[in-house]
Amino acid sequence: MAEALIYDHVRTPRGKGRPDGALHEITPIQLATQVLEAVRDRNRLDTALVDDVIMGVVSPVGEQGCNMARVAALQAGYAENVAGMQINRFCASGLEAVNIAGARVKAGEADAMLASGVESMSRVPIFSDGGACYSDPRSNWDTWYIPQGIGADLIATMEGFDRETVDAYAVESQARAAHAWNEGWFDRSVVPVRDVLGQPVLARDEHMRPGTSLADLGRLKAAFAETGQRDGLDAIMLQRYPQVERISHVHTGGNSSGIVDGAAAVLIGNEAFGAASGLKPRARIRAAGSIGSEPAIMLTGPAPVTRRVLERAGMTVSDIDLFEVNEAFASVVLRYMRELDVPHDKVNVAGGAIALGHPLGATGAILVGTVLDELERRDLNTGLITLCAAAGMAIALIVERV
Numbered sequence: 226m227a228e229a230l231i232y233d234h235v236r237t238p239r240g241k242g243r244p245d246g247a248l249h250e251i252t253p254i255q256l257a258t259q260v261l262e263a264v265r266d267r268n269r270l271d272t273a274l275v276d277d278v279i280m281g282v283v284s285p286v287g288e289q290g291c292n293m294a295r296v297a298a299l300q301a302g303y304a305e306n307v308a309g310m311q312i313n314r315f316c317a318s319g320l321e322a323v324n325i326a327g328a329r330v331k332a333g334e335a336d337a338m339l340a341s342g343v344e345s346m347s348r349v350p351i352f353s354d355g356g357a358c359y360s361d362p363r364s365n366w367d368t369w370y371i372p373q374g375i376g377a378d379l380i381a382t383m384e385g386f387d388r389e390t391v392d393a394y395a396v397e398s399q400a401r402a403a404h405a406w407n408e409g410w411f412d413r414s415v416v417p418v419r420d421v422l423g424q425p426v427l428a429r430d431e432h433m434r435p436g437t438s439l440a441d442l443g444r445l446k447a448a449f450a451e452t453g454q455r456d457g458l459d460a461i462m463l464q465r466y467p468q469v470e471r472i473s474h475v476h477t478g479g480n481s482s483g484i485v486d487g488a489a490a491v492l493i494g495n496e497a498f499g500a501a502s503g504l505k506p507r508a509r510i511r512a513a514g515s516i517g518s519e520p521a522i523m524l525t526g527p528a529p530v531t532r533r534v535l536e537r538a539g540m541t542v543s544d545i546d547l548f549e550v551n552e553a554f555a556s557v558v559l560r561y562m563r564e565l566d567v568p569h570d571k572v573n574v575a576g577g578a579i580a581l582g583h584p585l586g587a588t589g590a591i592l593v594g595t596v597l598d599e600l601e602r603r604d605l606n607t608g609l610i611t612l613c614a615a616a617g618m619a620i621a622l623i624v625e626r627v
Contacts, residue, residue: 227495229327230506231624234594235263236489237418239430239582242346247427248486251418253282253289253345256488257297260341263416264490265301273304274498276335279326280311281318281342283585284353293343313586316551317515317612317620318342319489320589324622326493327510337494337502342587345486351585358616368616369465369521371458374449374481376522377554378474379462384560388475391555392442395480395579397569398552402576403435410575410602414594432483432582442479450474465521480555485582489590508597511607511623512538518617524557526619527611528564534609534621542567545623546605549592551612552577561611574599588612593624600626 237256240248248256257280265272280294295309314321319342326338357364364370381391405411406429417428434441453459459472499506512534518526527550535541542565550558550572562572575595578588589612596608611621 226331227333229330229493229510230496230499230627231491231493231508231510231597232499232504232506233264233268233492234414234597235260235416236414236591236594237487238415238427239432239485239487239584240427241431242484242486244347246347246486247431248345248418249347250420251426253343253348254293254297254300256345256418256486257293257341257343258300259418260416260488260490261297261301261303261339264339264492265303268492268502268504270502272307274501275303275307275337275339278307278309278339278341279322280309281322281586281589282311283313283315283318283344284349284351285311285313286354287349289345289349294341314618314620315614315616316553316585317589317614317618318586319591320593320610320612320620320622321515323491323493323590323593324513324620327513330493330495337498339490340493340590341488341490342590343488344584344586346484346584347486371462371521372449372452373523373553373615374476375453375458375462375472376524377476377556378449378472379466379469379522380524380560381475381556382469382473384556384563386475386556386559389439390559391475391480392439394555394559395442396437396439398573398576398579399434399437401574402433402580405575406430410598413598430581432485433580442477445477445479447474448477448481462521476554476556480579482553482578483582485584487582487584487587487591489587489594491590491593506627508624508626511625513622515618515620518619520617523615523617524553524613526613526617527557527561530619530621531565531609531611534623538623540623545607545609546571547574547596547599547608548572549596549608549610551583551588551592552579553583553613555579557613589620593622597624
């Protein structure tokens, strides 16, 4: 079996996912096209050597429909033989693209793949695709569908994370992200987004709020308290968890992942591709996997899927130097660190989605690049990336420097 090697990674800055955000004028297909162009140009890539582009997109409708992977590859000037496929595993989509690409290279079905993701949340809002999981009462009944924020608040309630604890985590995420940008930690991977005239419109993550304090966050209203009580969703969740007397609502817009626009791409190939392209690999894919988890909370899967991929790799938690755990909500990462006994100084060292934002289809691919850059900068060896996903799922990947 061939090794799946990571040769490069690029991402856009993340723009605020609303009409006044810097990337709102840039269509999703242009975001996707620009990261593919960047991979091609910075590696002097003969694109005819690339077999396929896999692209994660969580709201694949409207401007994000029509198999953007193939269309973006053509717009980016890739050879006509390069195929394209669009996938949706909710928030895990960007990392699922990486995992599928790695598996196909390992299996000998491809010599080189681009694993990518994009989400323009300012132009195609979350839930735009509709579907039974959001709107069909029968499906909701069978799957215990309840908005994720209430699940995050239930995690906080059951784990004893009070408002100050989740806010303190968010303050640290902001501080780490600001420090990472100020020290140039993202310089290698971030490429500016340009408009139709070729002028840069955004070169730095826009969602950050440097200097955020506990007092600032303490003034925000709990985001899910009203809907949980008004719509009876708290009561439904408590039927699922009768041991809990009531749900303490502690999550706000300040300690939850930010709504943003962004795209990313990861170049994966075998050794022969690297030799033919004159490229040196930066890392290898050691193990990957996905699981289903409890669907009402939806957010408890990262620790179990971590255990699964560690077992698959013949490793333990102590073998991992750095972790990237998507900051869907503060309580998700706090629970993960507690459950696996992982110190915070090994987790999300450059900040996370609370500070930087979570462009749904792209985030997993972004985190692969983040952990790889930090492993190299710190001269460490092994990183693990994991995300929870809607409907109760989780995904993980272990990468190891070459």
